[in-house]
Amino acid sequence: MKLTTRVSLLALAIFGIKALAFGADEPLETTRHVDLTRYLGRWFEIARLPLIWENKCASDVTATYTSLPDGKIGVLNSCRKSDGKITQSKGTAKLASRNDSSNAKLKVTFFWPFSGDYWILDLDPNYRWALVGNPSRKNLWILSRTPSLDRETIDMLLAKGASLGFDTTKIIMTKQTQLATATQ
Numbered sequence: 482m483k484l485t486t487r488v489s490l491l492a493l494a495i496f497g498i499k500a501l502a503f504g505a506d507e508p509l510e511t512t513r514h515v516d517l518t519r520y521l522g523r524w525f526e527i528a529r530l531p532l533i534w535e536n537k538c539a540s541d542v543t544a545t546y547t548s549l550p551d552g553k554i555g556v557l558n559s560c561r562k563s564d565g566k567i568t569q570s571k572g573t574a575k576l577a578s579r580n581d582s583s584n585a586k587l588k589v590t591f592f593w594p595f596s597g598d599y600w601i602l603d604l605d606p607n608y609r610w611a612l613v614g615n616p617s618r619k620n621l622w623i624l625s626r627t628p629s630l631d632r633e634t635i636d637m638l639l640a641k642g643a644s645l646g647f648d649t650t651k652i653i654m655t656k657q658t659q660l661a662t663a664t665q
């Protein structure tokens with residue numbers, strides 16, 4: 482068998498396995514509607530499932546969303562490392578589909594051409610907190626407009642995440658300090 486044929490078969494096998502893995506996901510329901518203008522601004526991370534980018538984050542994780550002239554959303558993720566220095570990652574977000582009027586499914590890009598799903602699964606009617614995840618159920622975040630959130634709300638959101646198929650036993654509670662509100 483020629484080398485190019487072997488490489489082609491290997492590539493098809495890899496893509497086939499990936500397709501089967503993604504196809505195995507159950508549908509993931511999002512919140513009914515998000516007013517993206519109200520969603521803009523700074524959010525404090527209260528809890529998350531482990532995420533490689535955040536391995537270096539010791540505390541003070543925030544995400545700030547801004548409106549861009551081209552209609553996209555600017556994304557600025559920030560956190561404090563164990564040495565006290567702030568690290569940031571800038572990206573953009575856009576609606577995942579023009580056919581979805583909920584505005585709850587976004588695609589976020591930090592390194593073009595790669596993007597990730599950012600789905601708003603639950604949202605406080607007053608935009609005080611949000612539960613965000615992706616259909617693979619590998620990523621989950623509890624976000625709040627304030628550096629802390631009451632335990633009852635956190636427990637309710639963790640229960641919602643678990644009911645949607647996320648492994649909330651691996652959740653990491655984010656340390657937010659007073660310094661976070663003063664420096665960002």
